[in-house]
Amino acid sequence: MSGREEILGRVREALSVPSHAGVKAVSGEGVRDVRKARGFLPDGGATPEARLKKFRKLAAKLKAEVEVLPDLAAAGAFLADLAKTEGWRQIASHRNDLTNSVLTSLKVPILWTDDEPGTADLEQVEAGVTSCEALIAQTGSVFVTGKGCGGRALSVLPPHHVVIATLDQLLPDMLAAFDLLRERYGDNPPSFVSFITGASRTGDIERILVLGAHGPKRLTILIVGN
Amino acid sequence: MTSDTPAHQFQEDSAVSTADFEHRQWMQDALHGYENTRGGTEAMFGDFEQARQTAAAIKWEAIENLDTLLGEFADKLEARGTRVFWAGNGKEAVDYILGVCKEHGAKNIIKSKCMTTEEIHLNPALEAAGMQVVESDLGEYIVQLREEPPFHFVFPAMHLKRDRISQIFEEKLGTEPSSDPEELTMIARRVMRQKYCEADIGISGANFAVADSGMISITENEGNARLTTSLPKVHIAVLGIEKVVPKLEDLSVMLQMLGTAGTGQWLTAYNSMIGGPRQPGEVDGPEEFHVVLLDNHRTKLLADPEQRDALRCIRCGACLNVCPIFKNIGGHNYGTTYQGPIGSVITPHLRGLQSYKHLSFSSSLCGACSETCPVKIDLHHHLMRNRRNAVQEKGGKMERWMFGQFAKVMTHPKRYRGSEGLMRFGAKLWLPFKGRKLDPLKAWTASRDLPAPAPKSFMKQWQAQEREQEEGKS
The missing domain is CATH 3.40.50.10420 (NagB/RpiA/CoA transferase-like)
Known part of the structure; x- marks a missing residue:
């Protein structure tokens, strides 16, 4: 298209004039290196124990609930309890080994996004249960993709997002999550990936924190493993 | 004054909003809360x-x-x-x-x-x-x-x-x-x-x-x-x-x-x-x-070898939150899509230097914006560069003549001393009109004081004091 060549031409012409000294304002060896910058960012923890501690601390600050459970059966029992106390009539999830084994004993009707339900139906469920690609200790985030975690809407449309993860999915930092994405999907990443850090929130009215602005009001993260 | 230009509009609106102390306090409290939170988060970083x-x-x-x-x-x-x-x-x-x-x-x-x-x-x-x-x-x-x-x-x-x-x-x-x-x-x-x-x-x-x-x-x-x-x-x-x-x-x-x-x-x-x-x-x-x-017009800004770092901006808004101008006049008065220091820097490139140069002049040049910018844009110096460019492109003739005269006076001791007398005489004529309708310096005195010159200059006072001490010794 001509628009492309015209604009890129203007960019090239503009860049043909060298920058004045001092405009760059940054110099020094390795200053551009994001792997080196790891040490400058918030720390994710060196050991699995430190990571879990960090993850729990940040999640608590964000008012997300984290439960560490010994096995899949315990996760299933926890969900059954949650279903009772919250009065779930219908939930939504997606099929994979982890969700299948945790949800198998749950006595609540499940809408599977693999069957591509309509938006109106998905909007009616009380909770969305998803797996994740990874958990991030550095930021207390849940890393999801559209391909691996039941699509784009499942983790944002229902009022309660429940994440089922395993302890070995806990990564130190965001950089490790991007490495994982490349490793797992190569040159063809899912069309949607997201770092979910706490429940949906807003401070647009007088800077007062309100949870559940548009997305989930609650975020519960179940971590299975010892 | 009319609001026929963005500069006039800006002046008029800012005069109104700076007189609203309650609103100013409201903004300052809100932005102060932001600064506190940010400080705590920065402390989580390794460096x-x-x-x-x-x-x-x-x-x-x-x-x-x-x-x-x-x-x-x-x-x-x-x-x-x-x-x-x-x-x-x-x-x-x-x-x-x-x-x-x-x-x-x-x-x-x-x-x-x-x-x-x-x-x-x-x-x-x-x-x-x-x-x-x-x-x-x-x-x-x-x-x-x-x-x-x-x-x-x-x-x-x-x-x-x-x-x-x-x-x-x-x-x-x-x-x-x-x-x-x-x-x-x-x-x-x-x-x-x-x-x-x-x-x-x-x-x-x-x-x-x-x-x-x-x-x-x-x-x-x-x-x-x-x-x-x-x-x-x-x-x-x-x-x-x-x-x-x-x-x-x-x-x-x-x-x-x-x-x-x-x-x-x-x-x-x-x-x-x-x-x-x-x-x-x-x-x-x-x-x-x-x-x-x-x-x-982003390529226009890119073509500026002095200011192209402004394109690093990630629109975080941090420079607005710390800006003493923004804190007092608020965002609507800018009349631009992007408010605050970054808006004052880039709007002249996006919409025309002469129409938006006033934003670069409306700054205390304190440098808080440059200091807080997460991508280190040299914001307050760019405000000065916009000022320089605006004058170079279309400087006021009167302003240039006045600064020429000022330079002549300031660089010659005799002329300077001569001007002192002239100032005192001028002040005597002006004082009855000070702050009134016919005050030629009204633009200044409407919101600021301009004290009359001291009866004796510092130099003369110093000399008198020295003389007294000399006389005391002998």
């Missing part, structure tokens, strides 16, 4: 200053290689079924978006926060074509209902107290009044749920354009951008060509810098990357994804 260096280096590499990186970004997107449109100016962008909307017979448009669409005045164009446009970000929705522009490009409704918000909801949505921010937020949530389901097209912005992966990255807290880009059948993203970062891994630094500098959170609730429409094997997502890349 915030070094992380800032890396963030600046990433964006500088992007700006210096903008042609190749933009090409790579567009190629990667197109390879996975995204339609990329290159818009030279706002009109081309608006026309393209209107075309896509009409092609789909769209009636309802849902938008997530996007300053670039404010810049090109997209909403009025869509509305004029008979479409209903709804801003889904809570702050943006509130100012949209009030039919006013965002007050701050990150916190659009920060100037409004809850009673004003309750009032506009009552007026426009017919809801019961409330003084509870949670209740008010839930009103918007209920309205918006309906809108998401009805929307034919979702329009978003982007915080970053990742070249090596062909993905846009969107940072938000509410989840409105995720819903806007997930549910409608068509998604259009509008972004300036300067949004590029070279690699996906660069986001591991940039997203945390944006969250921290912008809002004081170490990361916002949702940081999402979108690389195309729904792909084979995926269960949902839009069927069509359009990316509109906007120049609109």
